[in-house]
Amino acid sequence: MKMTTKYIALPEGVSEQQFDQAIAEFRRVLGDEHVLIKPEELAPNMKIMLPVDTSQHTPSAAILPKSVEQVQEIVAICNRYKVPVWPVSTGRNLGYGSAAPATRGQVVLDMRLMNRILEVDADLCTALVEPGVTYQQLHDYIREHDLPLWLSCPAPSAIAGPVGNSLDRGVGYTPYGEHFLFQCGMEVVMPDGDVLRTGMGSMSNSNTWQVFKWGYGPSLDGIFTQSNYGIVTKMGMWLMPAPPAFKPFLIRYPDEVDIDKIVETLRPLRIAMIIPNAVVIAHTLWEAGAFVRRSDFYQGKGSISEEAVGEIRKTHNLGAWNVYAGLYGSPEQIEVNWNIIKGAVEASGGELLTEEQVGDSPTFRYRRDLMRGDMNLQEFGLYNWRGGGGSLWFAPVSQARGSETLKQMDLAKRILGKYGFDYVGEFIVGWRDMHHVIDLLYDRTNPEETSKANACFRELIDEFAAQGYGMYRTNTAFMDKVADTYGPVKRKVNQVLKRALDPNGIIAPGKSGIYV
Known part of the structure; x- marks a missing residue:
């Protein structure tokens, strides 16, 4: 384990001097107040309920972007210095690992400040939201605007968010309870900094991004669930019309x-x-x-x-x-x-x-x-x-x-x-x-x-x-073990995709047992 006086942990293979340079660049992009390195600042990103030593999941820092453009700049910095980032939306998935990274030394990419409800269409019963939007926030928006719509939410509903829950293929309890099934359209910052919009969103000026899931050619949304192939910055979802x-x-x-x-x-x-x-x-x-x-x-x-x-x-x-x-x-x-x-x-x-x-x-x-x-x-x-x-x-x-x-x-x-x-x-x-x-x-x-x-x-x-x-x-401590139960071919294909899309392995190494 690397010893450092300035940071509570360092990314694997990154020297303190290199990390100093990465932190300086993060601060240039995000501002000092949105780059956290002090132990007391990182306490929420170190709390786990898992039966392993906390040190295994200790982050090196946490950074809080406000826009997709800032996420793109973060990705460029991470590639330059080979610094891995662990994206979280609300980080309240307590029984599965909270907001702590899967492996020691990753920088937590905390997207709670990206919390805009971009659109809610009451006629088509759709919404477009950023990762930091909570179910409580969307619920309050629907109530405040007196929209005839219902949410489907997981059990710890108020503090969790629809993007994080859907990407982990979580469930709810209404007829729209299979949350990924009712997701429609994603915006994803890829490991090389490109911005991909899935489904109909790949077309410029598309007006059907939140109503038709498939678009043309291979449907890609699924590879961004329970994976580390990109950073989702917007997600469309279908809402249930309020029943009589x-x-x-x-x-x-x-x-x-x-x-x-x-x-x-x-x-x-x-x-x-x-x-x-x-x-x-x-x-x-x-x-x-x-x-x-x-x-x-x-x-x-x-x-x-x-x-x-x-x-x-x-x-x-x-x-x-x-x-x-x-x-x-x-x-x-x-x-x-x-x-x-x-x-x-x-x-x-x-x-x-x-x-x-x-x-x-x-x-x-x-x-x-x-x-x-x-x-x-x-x-x-x-x-x-x-x-x-x-x-x-x-x-x-x-x-x-x-x-x-x-x-x-x-x-x-x-x-x-x-x-x-x-x-x-x-x-x-x-x-x-x-x-x-x-x-x-x-x-x-x-x-x-x-x-x-x-x-x-x-x-x-x-x-x-x-x-x-x-x-x-599963939780972050047992991802490798669960991945093994699905066999070597599944792990090999996951790795091939990872190497093709993220050759530097900067996005969430270890997520779902996937590495470069």
Whole structure:
């Protein structure tokens, strides 16, 4: 590890003198106040919840551009001095690595000052935004201008942003919840400084950039998701027209093994779009973890006992599985689909509840807000479940089959239990797939527990991959390991693209396991 007195870290292969010159040029372009090198200034870019040493993800500096032209100049400087940059939009992706770079010494390219809402078209239901725009900001804009539009946002909605979430292929909870699917058109600063506009945006004076995804020739938007091939500086997105009516509902099931029949009941309704939004199937501990402390119900060693989980269910009126979905459209449409759903749920043994029947429930309010695109931060309450600031999101994909979800739950509980951790999980039903999201919560202030969390996460990746289950996202500490599960050909093709587009490897080396 290089020793330096001026910087808390140096980029790999860059001397302090060379970095001095790069910093001087960054300051020329951005101004002194937008080039940060002091440890106290860089604290937000060093906070991680991962079970590894913070030094592995320590940045050398952070820089804050305000325009695409400044990003172009930054790229030129980085190429000149071989300085790598790690782009972030809001940097609030806490369970996946926050705003810290994947490898030590990268300069964090913090784009929060590029926060303009460039256009919102209420007729075509489109928006064009910069990376620093948050969901809260866009939500407020829609409200202030009284536009008949709804957002789709992820669970930690208010402080996250649509560009960062879509580029990491995150999800939301309205019918527009597959966020990359509803992205349309990007502006990307390439590693050589060129500005690419994807889709119809490649034409000069195009007026269809946000309405037609494909343009002409190969569609390129996808290569800029979960990658390090360019820096996205603008993104188009499709917004949902506000429906005339909305009916959220809850289905409770009493036993963990019910997950099999839950999925078998809901899959045909989801594929047929009778239920139009992503269905959330949340385990007891996921629901309770947002407002209950583990120590109030269990003080023993190892994973929480089944008796304690049962007591939480009883105390807070939760099911073993708590299923949330909604109906959108005219009252007449909703009534028809409601009757279909009611018959299917009753046949499966579930308890179907409307908003009026649920009453004043904080968990239901939280889910209802997400399903109508309103801002909420309740999910961050999970970090109080165990305490200690440790969180790892494990997110394998499953077929939407009951047998597969039961198998995944059993496998996860066995591995988590081996290391003394709790199963805090939920399934999110897309159409034919399910995202199985597990939050491995641990005490990062406890070295033994941190070491166990690292080993547990590694075993989860290995065991799930051996069963054919791939992760759809991961945190910055385990990107290489997850990339390996997708095989050598995928890694080779990713590397070929990287070498062709970014021969100096200046953009986010290590992102998704991709290097020059």
